[in-house]
Amino acid sequence: MDKRTHIILTALSLFYQKGIHSVGINEIISVAGVAKKTMYHHFVSKDELLLACLSERHNRFLNWLTQATSKQTTIEEFKVALISCHEAWFNSKVTELGDFNGCLFINTAAEFADPANPINQACKEHKMAVQQLIKQRLSACNNMESSQLGSYSHYLMTLVEGMICQAKLVGIKQFPHLKQ
């Protein structure tokens, strides 16, 4: 495998499981099995590596969510599919997302609170992309009234974010009552 990709995947796993500031460069290169110079040859700084990790996770997550919500034709079906696929994630049944430890972007934004920081901005952009995907999926449902598209997509986004937080903090992994 490409060294650069290998470093990104190793760092992503460590960052996601332990938090950004809890993982040092030395640990990343040690686990990845590469020299420090190799890492700094591909990434000018830890922040740049983190940005690459966020980008990788963003692509992975959106691809998964896009595929997991591709077969529904009504609002109700979509809502159930959206909740169900997240439950699968919470239970670490989605191999490409790894062992569940909350949302990497929520976690990262907690450590980089400054809105002017590109890292914080990347987290925000990810959430807006997810919101956009939900809206697009909803608009394709044959019983969706366009006048309520905005508010209902926001509502579903709020639900999903809340589910993620509860799954991480208090360990709730299933939300049957949300499916009505």
Place this chain on the structure above:
Amino acid sequence: MDKRTHIILTALSLFYQKGIHSVGINEIISVAGVAKKTMYHHFVSKDELLLACLSERHNRFLNWLTQATSKQTTIEEFKVALISCHEAWFNSKVTELGDFNGCLFINTAAEFADPANPINQACKEHKMAVQQLIKQRLSACNNMESSQLGSYSHYLMTLVEGMICQAKLVGIKQFPHLKQ
């Protein structure tokens, strides 16, 4: 003011605005204007200080939420009050909660992911206490059916958690559509 309390309030503000690992002991004592020995006289370690901050924030938050949701008699009124008081928080209109920067407990749990860590446990206990308060408030509504008390209180908790995340990450501060 009591030195110990002063240190806690200073550290709490810094931790909340910048994140735990981004704030060092030297910065805390510098801003608080106390000697390092004074801090280590009251707290054996940074972790102990953090636990005291979490406890302070927990009390402050629960007192505020308890008061902000004390006058409702129906489910619908309670739901609106719950959402409205959070909107006020998001817009930093609640002086005792300070400038809004998301939920301290969600943010802290992101940096201390190990469930065996007392810091992580304190975060979890806070969320369970909030959930309990919502349930208790709901049970006092005169149109609440006890058979749905559990699922509806969980639903409201999910909504609130989602609102907090969206307010922090993408800057949404108002949720009129959730009030129906």
Place this chain on the structure above:
DNA sequence: TGCCGAGTAGACAAATCGGTCTACTTTTAG
């Protein structure tokens, strides 16, 4: 053949981290 980019191992630098300690001053309670 010779060269160059990518790789390795690891020493090193400068800064910062949490935490300890000394020496001294101020406050407070009996």
Place this chain on the structure above:
DNA sequence: CTAAAAGTAGACCGATTTGTCTACTCGGCA
């Protein structure tokens, strides 16, 4: 009044941080 408790300033410690640098190896390509 006195003595203990609580406070101050800041030097210091060992560990760790991100990042740089040297010296060297290896493989592919013109």
